[in-house]
Amino acid sequence: MCCRKGGTVSVPGAYAGASDAIPVGAFMNKGLTMKSGQTHMQRYMKPLLKKIEAGEIDPSFVIKHRVQLADSPKAYDKFRDKEDGCIKVVLKQ
Secondary structure (H helix, E strand, O other): OOOOOEEEEHHHHHHHHOOOOOHHHHHHHHOOEEEEOOOOOOHHHHHHHHHHHEEEEEEEEHHHEEEEHHHHHHHHHHOOOOOOOOOEEEOOO
């Protein structure tokens, strides 16, 4: 509803299941385009890791929680429910 006429609705990231709340009439009347897809992790992982190792970028600001692997189900729930400022979780053995 908030996309401009002729605009693009982009849905990157993880698949979240079926949605029946898309206003198809408004989508069609505005002439919108929808794009989606998973992040191209294989393409970007090596160059980003090199920059992290070289100290060019520091992604640690997004890591809000560090938990044991056994606690990962609870950590996922916290991430999913956006509790306690949870953005990214590092799992430890």
